[in-house]
Amino acid sequence: MRRSSYPDQEVTSINWSAFKLILPYLFEFKKRIFFAMLCLVLTKVASVYLPFILKDIVDTLDANANIEASKRVAILVPFGLVGAYGLVRLSIVLFAEIRDTLFGRVTERAIRRISLNVFRHLHRLDLDFHLNRQTGGLSRDIDRGTSGISFLMRFMVFNIVPTLLEIIMVISILFINYGILFALITLASILAYVAFSVYATERRTRYVREANQADSSSNTRAIDSLLNYETVKYFTNEDYEANSYDKQLATWEQAKIKNRLSLFALNGGQAFIIAMAMTSMLALAAYQVSHEKMTLGDFVLINAFMMQLFMPLNFLGFVYREIKGSLANIENMFGLLDRKPKVEDDENAAQLVIKQGQIEAKRLSFHYQQDREIIKDISFKVNAGEKVAIVGKSGSGKSTLVKLLFRFYDVTQGEIRVDGQNIKEVSQQSLRQHIGIVPQDTVLFNDTLFANIQYGNPSASKEAVQQAIEMAHLTEFIDSLPQKEQTVVGERGLKLSGGEKQRVAIARTILKNPSILIFDEATSSLDSQSEQAILSAINEVAKDRTSIVIAHRLSTIVDADNIIVMQQGEIVEQGNHQALLNQKGLYATMWQLQQSE
Incomplete structure (x- = not known):
């Protein structure tokens, strides 16, 4: 259990309810979100279609190398496919840029609204809270919280959702075109990857929290010392302040070491699963090609699919880790928003009218x-x-x-x-x-x-x-x-x-x-x-x-x-x-x- 930077408040688990608080800010621009999601879908459809063009290019070149055909067909067809490949590549980038541009305003406006709400809420809180607060830690927690919200809003919508969409499309295509074995290997590797990522990330979340707490504590100590600069000088306590600050930094250093080691274990496990999946799929595809059950183009297509799938899947692991870290970062800020002032106006509070001033x-x-x-x-x-x-x-x-x-x-x-x-x-x-x-x-x-x-x-x-x-x-x-x-x-x-x-x-x-x-x-x-x-x-x-x-x-x-x-x-x-x-x-x-x- 970790005690937060705010008095009388403890945090025992990740605050998943943060998503519910963010949604109203997202839906303020419904039209923008609709067109951004449309571009998202078009981007993924184009990216899934890309390996088919590669397959056609390879199969065409392979066929032209083994049969006698007119030079015109031998040259124009492959280059036409290459041109189509380039256009699809360009469309993927353009759709992605349009999507980011459309959603950019949604994200920025939401961050502005949330930051303003936090600021207003801080001024609504009672004097007792402000007398007991730690300004440095409070400031750092709010900075990390708003950054975490920005990350959640962008990556949940533009990485997790499209990656899941791409996984469904790829597994369906592999099952229909190449049989259940290819689909099962892909599905099993993805489930293993996701399960391991979730388990390992859950284990290392406490190290993220410890690092954040140490960071806030050291920052609080530094700001408090600098605000009391004259007092430090009066009592010639520069060395005492430096030693106290160094103790806080030592705690931060140890927390970061644990955090880094846990990250190494997570990344290593993910890399092992990806390597096994890629090897299994390519070995099976090579076997099929050698027995003439698949073309060379099919081999290239499966290889492209697996690379294309595991690149965002690998990024999905990063996104999930960062989402967990972001939620750990913003839990204090949302806990702050949930904090009720001890002094509040009555529901039907009137306006004070001064006539004499008694x-x-x-x-x-x-x-x-x-x-x-x-x-x-x-x-x-x-x-x-x-x-x-x-x-x-x-x-x-x-x-x-x-x-x-x-x-x-x-x-x-x-x-x-x-x-x-x-x-x-x-x-x-x-x-x-x-x-x-x-x-x-x-x-x-x-x-x-x-x-x-x-x-x-x-x-x-x-x-x-x-x-x-x-x-x-x-x-x-x-x-x-x-x-x-x-x-x-x-x-x-x-x-x-x-x-x-x-x-x-x-x-x-x-x-x-x-x-x-x-x-x-x-x-x-x-x-x-x-x-x-x-x-x-x-x-x-x-x-x-x-x-x-x-x-x-x-x-x-x-x-x-x-x-x-x-x-x-x-x-x-x-x-x-x-x-x-x-x-x-x-x-x-x-x-x-x-x-x-």
């Missing part, structure tokens, strides 16, 4: 794991247009509240209402459209500054983006760059400082223009001067909007209408800044500590 939490409880409750039966209200701050020590549940409001997780108990609407009863998309966030850890795309800011509203004009840049106090910084707003920020925004990234995030949120604003430690990476500028921008953009501020620096939320103080998942204090100081409780202690610092 937020209310009632008897709210939440846990990631049964034995560890994060939020413990809390209730609070954020009135329309208010600025409410949530403070507390690390691990008190502040950021979890934000995830619950965005509905990255569903609450264990209680409910959250926005303007009286339970967020579990509205669509996730409409909920998130009305909420803007400036997160503590801003991650940017490896694109330009302009594109990263415009991401808040992809349809926004250049003027609107420039206005957002000004409100986030980014103008001076952008003007100092040689390429201005067209500067590429690097993967995950690594070319920018923490403060610069947060200002980009603020500009992006301003451009989104949401009804509800959330600032999760939005100024934590800024110096005092930048912090004041950003706070001014935040106050300006938050005017007449409901806003929630998750804060570590208490000095940034002294103007909040209400401050919620959390400790170990519970609300221990609530009130404005002065009222909380007068209580001389946890908030006052935190304030005094920060002031002394």
Whole structure:
């Protein structure tokens, strides 16, 4: 049994149901498939007819060599047959090319649709899945999965089906023209070949899986290490990372060796069966010719048939092996498509309608794991247009509240209402459209500054983006760059400082223009001067909007209408800044500590 790259999912057998999932994509272009299949049949009819032309050529030349005939017949008939042979050869190639051209669009469109479905499904999956995923392995599995689907769609239709059609035609011709013995030898050799190929391929499938798993693991390790490049340098752990990567590569190397040895055994067995079949057929044909029961042309025809038959049959063995490998490759991807998000919209989910922007939490409880409750039966209200701050020590549940409001997780108990609407009863998309966030850890795309800011509203004009840049106090910084707003920020925004990234995030949120604003430690990476500028921008953009501020620096939320103080998942204090100081409780202690610092 192999554990897949996805958490909590095990794969115990090849996922043959993949074929059923692929069929709807094939039948989208029914006319193209019909004409492609017609060309396929014509190709095989022409290829089966080809040995008969060879037989006629040989018999004609043999007859002309033994009897006295006119020179005209002796020259024109063989060359006429040779010309016919060339035309049939050309028709086989042309029909095959037309078939591939017709079916090419079907394959490409199906790959496009499947890839898009996987991409959309990944974005539908819950946050818990993405926190536990291994990006490198996931990416590699999807790449192999889409490649496997492409292989299945092309080779199942254009190799297995036509090969089976050719086998039936050849055995029928041998039986009718040359007797049951030739047909039986051909049939027996084909059955032996297919049976051995299936048995040996089934035995070696686990080696393909082991190699794929090792490949995914080594790729995951490499990408994870490169994404954390700075951390590796900070702790001078280059050798440790290299050794860990080499261990993964050693596992991959051993898996590939086993895979190659099993492939050698498979190919050797197939070659033995083909050699025995060819030898038996030619020996029988030679015997018949020597006893004048067959002509020399018949001998050539049988030889051509056997070569023509075992070439695609040998390829059929390769195709079957690759199909098994492809199915092993795509089983994770289809398993991923079968995975259901933990957070889903109700069947009749309504669209969230924002009138004022009031937020209310009632008897709210939440846990990631049964034995560890994060939020413990809390209730609070954020009135329309208010600025409410949530403070507390690390691990008190502040950021979890934000995830619950965005509905990255569903609450264990209680409910959250926005303007009286339970967020579990509205669509996730409409909920998130009305909420803007400036997160503590801003991650940017490896694109330009302009594109990263415009991401808040992809349809926004250049003027609107420039206005957002000004409100986030980014103008001076952008003007100092040689390429201005067209500067590429690097993967995950690594070319920018923490403060610069947060200002980009603020500009992006301003451009989104949401009804509800959330600032999760939005100024934590800024110096005092930048912090004041950003706070001014935040106050300006938050005017007449409901806003929630998750804060570590208490000095940034002294103007909040209400401050919620959390400790170990519970609300221990609530009130404005002065009222909380007068209580001389946890908030006052935190304030005094920060002031002394």
